[in-house]
Amino acid sequence: MFGLPDITIFTVSSAVALIVVLLALWALRYREVF
């Protein structure tokens, strides 16, 4: 896809997806009052 090897597409997109999920989890679990 896009002239790239599958390994590049897979590695980069899964890294971005993982980070987005982790940061979303942070937001959802953040307690606003200490």
Next chain:
Amino acid sequence: MGLEVQGGLLMADLLDIIIVGIYLCALLGIGIIASKKIKNCDDFICAGKSLGFWLFTVLMIGTVCSGMSLLGVSGFGYLSGWPGIWEQIFVPLAISFCVIFFGVKLQHVGRSAGYMTVQDYFAHRFQSPRTLRGLSSVAGIIVSLIYLAGQYTAISIVLMWLFEIPHWMALLIAAVIVTAYTTLGGLYAVAWTSLFQGLLLLIGVLIMAPLVIMSAGGITHVNEVLAGIDPNLVQPAFPASYAAYAFCTPEFLFSFAILLMIGLSCAPHVINNVLAVKECRYFKWVPLVSFLVYGLVMFLIKFSGFAGRAMVADGLLSLPDVANAQDFVFVYAVQYATQSVYLWGIFAVIILAAVMSTTDRLMLTVGSMFGWDIYRNVLKPKAKDSDVLKISRITTVVAAVITLLFAINPPDILAFLIWMGIGVMLSTFAVPLLAGLYWRGATREGAIASMAAGLVASGVFGYYYQFVAKLPMHFSIYAVTCSFVAMVAVSLLTARNDATVLDETMTGWYIQPK
């Protein structure tokens, strides 16, 4: 300017001057308006701890997004291809890391203890009101000044390219404007101008980058051309360091992740921003929002670098015959893609916006570290608030003059020092900060030893890496290891800090207490 559009050149020059002139006047105007809000040191250094969600988010992005974010990122993309894409993930993550691992605790403790700078935290947590505060301030000022000289160099590249004016004149114009609004309006001016400049940057890159990629024949064609030059340019990492450009091997990328994510996040000019936030609830979404917004901008700029490489290979573009010619690829690719000289002024403003937003924050950081940490807390503890404010402002101007002199007449070692910048920040500040916040066993002596070991080791390994032999990983990873060993060894051998202070500073293995 590089292209031969003779007919419209004079008109375009005038238009470029007007566009850049309006932009610079707007910055100055914001500085003058912000100056009305400056009543004391807290206003100047921390914007009265009043930054809202978007002001804080964009300030963080603007602070991290330096001059090299546009020129260097696309240049790096040109040189290294896809193995260099990880930079676009690690750099935006620096903001998320800073907010989550430093910001939550520092903002909470800082609000009750009245912190103005991260040195206040060091002095409090390690019960070292003078030694550690002084050492970390001096280290912070030196690193910030070096980093600042690099920013001024980037500003001068843009102004010289656009107006064909001498190097010194370009530097002087930029320095006068940025110094004026920073000195007048402190962090208020820095944050407000960052919002203005961040919007310019976002809109500009969203328009320019797709134009460049389309002019190169689309992303698929660009990748095919890269693969034709070297098949490893479209791989996620280089298998080995077989050429000068193939340094992004898996082990190097690991060290690169630590360097960019943690090194940038603990830099004084970045971490001090978390002390200026109005409410800690903003920390909920800032990590994700900043990653998505900044990541999008950075990916587009990197793709422009790839596109520039394809354009050069296809014979559409040729870069100037100068050292580090790849850093000009974004400028030349935009020139080719837009063809219209009228857009160049806007483009110059976009690059200047990226550079200025880091430059002003660095200058303010130097001013506040000297005025607040050295003058008020080490040299003259009984100084009046108005005197501290005056000294902070004077130091901001002095910082501009010193770096300007360096940038106008750069010594041979300057390029090396700028290259060392983030590595030194990582080696010096990361371990004392992380250990201070999360390990109750970290002691004052451990923090001093760790900071000193990191500073010295980064000089030794940096010199070795650059002038003797390449190492498998970035030099800073070895220096930060020395800093870590020094922290653990010395802390275990010395007496712990008071439990009361450890409780006050929320020291322990948690981000938010249960």
